[in-house]
Amino acid sequence: MKLTHLTDTHLVEPDQILYGLNPLERLNLAVASINSLPADAEQVVITGDLTHWGQLGAHHALHSSLAELKPAYTLILGNHDNRELFRNVFSDALEDENGFVQGVRETDVGQFLFLDTNQSGTHSGWYCANRLHWLREQLVRSPDTPKSIFMHHPPFNVGLEPMDRIGLVQRDEFLQVVRPYLGSVRHLFFGHVHRPISGSWHGVAFSTLRGTNHQIWLNF
Numbered sequence: 567m568k569l570t571h572l573t574d575t576h577l578v579e580p581d582q583i584l585y586g587l588n589p590l591e592r593l594n595l596a597v598a599s600i601n602s603l604p605a606d607a608e609q610v611v612i613t614g615d616l617t618h619w620g621q622l623g624a625h626h627a628l629h630s631s632l633a634e635l636k637p638a639y640t641l642i643l644g645n646h647d648n649r650e651l652f653r654n655v656f657s658d659a660l661e662d663e664n665g666f667v668q669g670v671r672e673t674d675v676g677q678f679l680f681l682d683t684n685q686s687g688t689h690s691g692w693y694c695a696n697r698l699h700w701l702r703e704q705l706v707r708s709p710d711t712p713k714s715i716f717m718h719h720p721p722f723n724v725g726l727e728p729m730d731r732i733g734l735v736q737r738d739e740f741l742q743v744v745r746p747y748l749g750s751v752r753h754l755f756f757g758h759v760h761r762p763i764s765g766s767w768h769g770v771a772f773s774t775l776r777g778t779n780h781q782i783w784l785n786f
């Protein structure tokens with residue numbers, strides 16, 4: 567199975583510039599590139615910070631751009647996103663019983679778990695008791711099925727101090743919930759840090775990548 571991972575598209579109003587670049591033009595280039603590949607990618611996942619300021623026009627631009635994608639796509643939220651506006655535009659998005667943009671998709675290579683670490687009012691990642699409960703339920707339900715986890719915030723420090731300062735707040739609670747099931751987690755995908763980084767975390771392979779618009783400086 568082939569999956570295309572994009573992250574941190576940070577769209578603004580279509581004619582606006584962000585850090586000297588037009589995020590929509592950058593996303594459109596990515597969409598055209600994906601479409602030009604042999605059509606064997608089963609799906610595209612964008613791991614949050616879909617928009618920069620959560621503007622309505624940015625969401626509409628995102629919707630129009632992604633409508634051109636040949637593979638199916640799944641979106642999750644980052645710290646820059648606005649859940650309510652997102653839902654207004656993407657009415658068929660993932661939704662758990664508490665209204666978070668979370669869900670499970672069954673694929674040929676196991677389950678994809680999509681998590682929502684957005685919390686209004688903070689750039690840090692948030693995984694509250696309701697979300698932890700939801701995640702535990704999914705894991706208990708099929709403990710041995712191979713899984714891939716997608717989330718915006720990494721559940722650990724990556725070594726880039728400005729990003730680590732706005733990392734996942736409930737990382738200890740998160741680890742406690744997933745730890746018994748890590749043997750069945752094949753990969754952890756996240757965004758947020760705007761750098762290509764890979765490694766392993768408690769034996770689980772992880773990767774993240776540059777945003778489609780701006781990058782974060784490499785400074786340890």
Ligand SMILES: [Fe+2]
Binds near residue numbers: 615644646758759760
């Ligand atoms: Fe971002």
